[in-house]
Amino acid sequence: MSSLELRGITVRYGRFTAVENVDLLVPEGTVTGLVGGSGSGKSTLGKAVVGLAPMQSGRVLVAGRSDAGRRRGRSPVQLVFQNPYASLDPRMTIGATVAEALPREAVSRETPARKAPERERRAACDAEVARYLELVGIDPARAVLTPDALSGGQRQRVALARALAARPAVLIADEITSALDVSVQGAVLNLLRRLQRELGFAMLFISHNLAVVRYLSDQVAVMDGGHLVECGPTERVLERPEHPATRNLISCVPTFALAEEAS
Known part of the structure; x- marks a missing residue:
């Protein structure tokens, strides 16, 4: 098992800064849910970790090392994309x-x-x-x-x-159920949860669905405007959010909003 640590990750496209100075730790054998509104930079951050987005500055460490597992061209971090048909070679x-x-x-x-x-x-x-x-x-x-x-x-x-x-020591799952029928989503999520527990890899699970994040994650990290604005244990973040961006996300989900008002 290995941890994933992001230190000062910044991603820029010309003058536009998509992700700015993000620090995040995904402890070994755990799942961190990464949430945020559209354009918050969460998917860009995931892509930067595996080299698919232009990282202006920062370091990606696996098990405390920047070169962990890269011998023989092997990457210790693997990314599963949102659209499975687009990510598989049709030939x-x-x-x-x-x-x-x-x-x-x-x-x-x-x-x-x-x-x-x-x-x-x-x-x-x-x-x-x-x-x-x-x-x-x-x-x-x-x-x-x-x-x-x-x-x-x-x-x-x-x-x-x-x-x-x-x-991989670390798996990044980027909205992997959002392109699937609702009837299929549960089966894929249950499979992912079981495999993560059996194989023990650390996982960064990127999603806009707070119910799914709550089901899978040990901790939740919230992005807004390219910044990481809140991070903590799942129950604490979703039931007692501290940042306005987190409260805004929760308010868009009726079940969470009601739970917050009741508390």
Whole structure:
């Protein structure tokens, strides 16, 4: 297990500052929910962590180290995107998609991959792909299919399997259920919660849905205008918010607003 620590993260696009001087700690084995209104910078922050947004300044530390797990080109942080169809290559089978993320040492556990016969390497790779597909509830027999043959919920499970196949210390989930039907969202969230507890990775869960954040998160961080304005244990932040931006978010959700008034 590893923690994720962000120190002074700033992201600028020309003259526009999307994220400014954000410090945040996601303790090992826990889930931090990152919330905020549209344009608050929460998704930009997640992308900056994995190098998909231009970080002007700041440091990203995993287990206290900026280079943790980067040996052999392996990243310790994996991002699962909001739209699973857009994030999966439509020309690749889902088996090939998951296989692409596997660390080299996972392909052959007993014999170094460079010395193993091609047939042995392929069999080991197929076994690992099947294991990760089963882990997210996808029948390994579907490994030969392309994303267009799957439902939205199944595609998001494949995207999750691909991220987990890289054996990340930290997972960033960016609005991963917002593009799914309501009937599917619960199943994906339950799966994510179970996998996080079983595998023990730290997770930054980005969402605008406070009910989902409350269900998944150990702590909640609130962004507003590119700044981190509040952070603390989930129950404290959602029941006794200290910052006006947090109170405004909660007021937009009837169940939370009523609970706050009753307290």
